[in-house]
Amino acid sequence: MKIFRIFSTITLILILLLPIYAQSKRNIKILGVAIQGNKTISENSIKIQSGLIDGKEVSYEDFSSAIRRLWKLKLFSDIQIYVDKVTNEGVFLIIKVDEYPRLGKFIVIGNKKIKKDKIDEEVNLLTGKVLSPYLISESKRKIKNLYEKDGYLLVEIKEELKEGKRENTQDLIFNIKENKKVHIKNIEFEGNSKFSDSKLRRIMKETRKRNLFLFRVGEFNKEKYEEDKNKLRAFYRKEGYRDFEILHDSISYSSNSKSMFIKMNVCEGPRYKYRNITFSGNRLYSDKQLLALLNIKSGDWYNAEELQKGVYERINGLYMDQGYLFFQIVPHEIPISDNEIDLNLEITENNQVSINLINIVGNSKTHENVIRRELKIFPGDIFNRDALMRSQREVFILNYFSNVTPDVIPKNEKEVDIEITVEEKSSDRANMSVSISQMHGLIGGGGVEFNNFLG
Template sequence: MRRAAAGTLAFAMSLAAPCPARAQAGEGTVVDTVIVSGASRLPATTVLTLAGVLTGRSISYRDVQRAIHTLYGTGQYEDIRVSQGTVDGREALRFDLIERPMLARWTLRGATAVSEGSVRGKARLYEGQPYDPAAAARTRATIDSIYRQKGYYLARVDLRELPQDDGSLRVVFDVDEGRRVAIAQVEVEGNRRFSDEQVTDRLKTGPEGFFWFQKGEYKEDQLETDLRERLPEFYGNRGFVDFQVVRDTLLVHEETGKATLVLEIDEGEQYRVGTFEIVGNRKYPTQFLGQYYPFSDTTGGGFLGFGGSRGPPVFDRARWDEATQNVRTFYYNNGYIYAEVRPVLTRRTGPDGVNLVDLRWQVGEGTPAIVNKVSIRGNTITHEDVIRRSILMVPGDVFRQEALLRSYQTVSNLGFFEQPLPPPRYEPANEQGDVDVVFEVKERHTGNVNFGASLGQGTGVG
């Protein structure tokens, strides 16, 4: 790249020096001929077309810059040099190209925990194409990342480029897997309400122990699930709605392969349930939907006078999410498949200094969907009437998700089709929000029936 830049600079100087008047006007040099050297894979005419360089036209410094940039962008060239001169009294522009070698093959050596196929599925290093050193470096990083995900933090990946007699290149990624990291200890920082043991018991990522199942294996995807789902769920179900993992650090001893996992967390404040309301509902009364409210059995005040006298309960994220989903399901089962039930939490401090979270279901009901058409596809042997008798919805019915699921189960239980059946689909039928329902089936071959006949003395057929 540096040689190409030098060639461009020399070209620019030659453009500016001969004719001050032309330089002042901002024009380049009119090139009479263009010479391309070193192009064996692409014809010279193709190179010039890509470069955008035409004879008989004025070519400036910026034109050459663009040409070099475009040619490098093809991935074909390792180096490009451009120079200007005079040939037989004519202005000439010369492109000297050094092509990248073709990548004949690349392989993975020394790997037992990772297959070459899994690497090829993620790598962007293509055989039979010009060799891209940057792509090879990215592939090396990909291999390293795969090993880290499997807990091999001590793995080392080296890249070797092997020139071949025909000018092509072979690439080998040599892997020294090292020891798989085993977690010896998990430390928790920032926990005030729960002990280290209470926190770490919620993790699937744990230290090695006495029992055979306590291997202490480190898996990156498993730890990510621990930190994104299991810990927030544990705290959220106990009122800590602002809980977050601030940082996770893995300290690995290179000689032993033992590691310490350090988790820094911010528990936040614990919240109790405050008020509750439902807004936006028109079809179903607030009193009716309030039956799904999950904290009415424990709160002294709150919603519609429900509850006992023990004071506001600790907020439980799992119960709140389950109740919200139950309301959605109720709407879906009554034709309101476009209904939205959005849970809203508003934090505040009560008069006695208690942290409260006011709850609300923001409902957008929409209009109920009507079944416009029920289609059955894929039944090449079974009569359509047999299948339709198992479908618990007909055109004109209000679409109910529960009826759709029961129909799916009934059709599956006929025993005529390959299992599992694809889930039935429903698609918008018109602007009013009605739906077309589609059941896809594939006939199952249950065996062959053979008809035989033999010749006898009596009737002739027996």
């Protein structure tokens, strides 16, 4: 309806301006712009945002652009542009808008299981905010997610709008019917013949059916459910079933809405073995050396987890410790028969990289020399990933910093700068992390707490 109205107003402008277009190909001059319907947004602001300003020469396309610009502000429920008057010198325009109301009070009714403070923190609905249909819908979705995380999957939320005390304000009221918490009664699989239902249920550690004898409450969490489905995929691919798929899954409820039933239809596919394993593009190391490091041989069952470790931890680590920071390796899995694959590892070694500068950032209280004397890597050295990680650890165990993050910044094809960012401690908790850059991802890290480290 709104889109139709916008196009109809543009068409109206075009019809009224046709005589001018027929007489001249020049732009049309705006002689005046009147604003109608605005309540809280100033006339001048609407003119500036639309781009339709007194004295400006415009083309037909500028009217469409004006509406798009005003629409993107998400302040108006309707926008219309009319031609008020046409003269030989130009046109007088009217921009008519309907503003969305502003939020007065935000009220929640019926919330017993989740406190209003927690809801407020999640939705962040402040007085004066533009109360658009999108904002209301998003707020309902966020509140529903809060309840679903606590197992209240059947929560119902209805909105109500009432006139606020101030002009163009409305109070937003959410009436919540929490309903009962839903517990998982059963998880059933179809299509599995290699592993039993009970085995697959054990893989899904965060989505467990209710068993009070084993102290399992059987609560359902949508995010953890998706994680468990990924664990299921990883399990099968670790066992050689690289074509495993979850064809579809469904969730149903008991008649009293207290129990949930999960049904998952899977396709296991064949179990694969490696046939031929080859390398291409490697000059620095022989096929035999790389194959030993990969730790996979012909006749082994396919194992996606072991392949990832061999390729991206062991082989990638070998090259990076020798300064080949821009080293790339791409595994190509080629199915040969119903249960065999060939594996080709395509390698691009690129140039060996040396260190240009090492910069220390974030040390406002700690002298730079205190940090530098712990480093195991120096300007002019060939880049070494292991030395960089040891440097990070040595700086971290000084116990002066809550975070120590080395970042490798490419300078050119043969040089890199290293930037070590430290966060000086304000408490006796400490964490550490490591990154190489967006190109190369993490090269180390972890979460560690050292409370009273020397005590």
